[in-house]
Amino acid sequence: MDLKRLKDRYAIVGVGYTPQGKVAERTALSFYIEACANAIKDAGLKKEDIDGLICYRHFEPLGDDVEVTPYLVAQLLGIRPKVLAQEANCARNQMLHAIGLIEMGFCNYVLIAYGDNAYSGRRTFMKEATHGEPVADNAAFGEFGLIANYAMAARRAMHLFGTGPQTWKEIAVSQRKWANLNPKAMMHDRPLSYEEYMAASWVVEPFRIYDTCLISDGGRAYIVTSTERAKDLRNPPVVIMGIGQSNPSVDVHQSDFMAGPTGAKIAGEIAFEMAGITVDEIDACEIYDCFTYTVEITLQDYGFFGPGEGKDWFKDGRTAPGGEIPVNTSGGLLSEAYFMGLTPLTEGVMQLMGRCGQRQLGHTTETKEPQIILCSDNGGVFQSHCAIILRRL
Amino acid sequence: MGYKKPLPKPNADTRPFWEGCKAHQLRFQKCSQCGHLRWPPSVICPICHSSQTQWVVASGKGRVYSFALYRVAFLRTFEGDVPYVTTVVELAEGPRILTNIVGCSPSEVRCDMPVEVVWDDVTDEFSLPKFRPTSGT
Structure with missing residues (x-):
């Protein structure tokens, strides 16, 4: 697979935010529309320029909401794209699809979006797991989806390579420090100490409350185009240096990847080969972090450290503000807000554009001036993985 | 009832x-x-x-591949069971199935622990396969 010819050919040119956290009296659809409109404005494009629209998987509507479809999003944005798509099961292929559509000349500007009213709508995430077994069959044993699925994976990893709360507390605390610098983060005003982490209540053991991601209202969107077109737009282009995808697909209960290697290994290898670099050249990481353990196993599978070495690797604030290799600089899904893979990816973009205010990488946070940032997206329970290497042009 | x-x-x-x-x-x-x-x-x-x-x-023999310990009841009907263990058991014949560990305290459950099936006849229609530590090991 020779992807090298695609290196640096595509760029992200705009990011759309919405009010986020606890935002009452809003439909999920309204967050998609607002995020998309803001991404178009941010890129300096006209809505008519958007010829591809891809929505993330949307969960079952809450309350009296309508079902979010790309038809509706396009209708309410007043656009008629050549391509409309929406993934069904967390496969997280959106950026690959966008690149493919632009590469074959079908689209010029592809808009990718997610939104939800999960906090105000009290989404429980009990039905959203992607099992091979019927949900009711698992519920008969008191098994209710995602937290326990990832907890089980983390438990196997504890058994095989000795990870555990001593590693995960470093991840939770370091990310919280980034959130404390991010006014948009749900946990902006809530510092977290090691002691508070260890004293926190269990949800599904081995996960405490601080090991689990947030549930948020809000939305996020971004726009992909060719690097050539990006150069004419208002934001500094952030180019896609490498991208890799791998979909192990197997339900975690039957999987052989609970303790890794997850899809991150192959996806990472593809992305690094395309980019022609190694992990040593990564200045910062924005890693999909539904749980603390997800961050550990992803970075382990990318090759930042060997099995179980995360315990020392994350120590002494290595990934925190001022650290050698910043990870999840918005606070991430754990401490900023949950917008699927768009929380990490858009943060990588904003950092490389230099638009992150108090949490900006470089002299502001006594970290390396960022040239190259590694982002990840992960779907299902380690069933899908996308690794994306971004760089400043 | x-x-x-x-x-x-x-x-x-x-x-x-x-x-x-x-x-x-x-x-x-x-x-x-x-x-x-x-x-x-x-x-x-x-x-x-x-x-x-x-x-x-x-055969109904297997080992605990991994497990999660529910400290919170996600459904009211499980409140009386907390803390309880959901488990993936790898059967001797190969398949891995989701189940519960019974017959020992949650703190005694370990990965790779040998277990055997025990039937929970919850209704006239359904018996749930649950697992307990294999006796004598």
Whole structure:
């Protein structure tokens, strides 16, 4: 697979935010529309320029909401794209699809979006797991989806390579420090100490409350185009240096990847080969972090450290503000807000554009001036993985 | 006073498994061509794509592959059970199934611990396969 010819050919040119956290009296659809409109404005494009629209998987509507479809999003944005798509099961292929559509000349500007009213709508995430077994069959044993699925994976990893709360507390605390610098983060005003982490209540053991991601209202969107077109737009282009995808697909209960290697290994290898670099050249990481353990196993599978070495690797604030290799600089899904893979990816973009205010990488946070940032997206329970290497042009 | 917890909802693929449970048998599909025992049930073997299948009965012996300890009840009907353990048991014959560990305290459960099936006859229609530590080990 020779992807090298695609290196640096595509760029992200705009990011759309919405009010986020606890935002009452809003439909999920309204967050998609607002995020998309803001991404178009941010890129300096006209809505008519958007010829591809891809929505993330949307969960079952809450309350009296309508079902979010790309038809509706396009209708309410007043656009008629050549391509409309929406993934069904967390496969997280959106950026690959966008690149493919632009590469074959079908689209010029592809808009990718997610939104939800999960906090105000009290989404429980009990039905959203992607099992091979019927949900009711698992519920008969008191098994209710995602937290326990990832907890089980983390438990196997504890058994095989000795990870555990001593590693995960470093991840939770370091990310919280980034959130404390991010006014948009749900946990902006809530510092977290090691002691508070260890004293926190269990949800599904081995996960405490601080090991689990947030549930948020809000939305996020971004726009992909060719690097050539990006150069004419208002934001500094952030180019896609490498991208890799791998979909192990197997339900975690039957999987052989609970303790890794997850899809991150192959996806990472593809992305690094395309980019022609190694992990040593990564200045910062924005890693999909539904749980603390997800961050550990992803970075382990990318090759930042060997099995179980995360315990020392994350120590002494290595990934925190001022650290050698910043990870999840918005606070991430754990401490900023949950917008699927768009929380990490858009943060990588904003950092490389230099638009992150108090949490900006470089002299502001006594970290390396960022040239190259590694982002990840992960779907299902380690069933899908996308690794994306971004760089400043 | 009926049984209040969720019950399995057998479909065309899983019905033979649940019918087996009712008879206190762990039934799995075995590929007639390559011998692979599969779970969840399917029309073809995921290894060799043969559709020649027979249902076989597993021994009910296995080991804890991994487990999660629920400290919170996600449904009211499980409040009395907290803390309880959900487990993936790897059967001696290969398949891994979701179940519960019973017959020991949650703090005694370990990965790779040997376990054996024990039947929980929750209604007239359904028996749930649960697992307990293998006696004498």
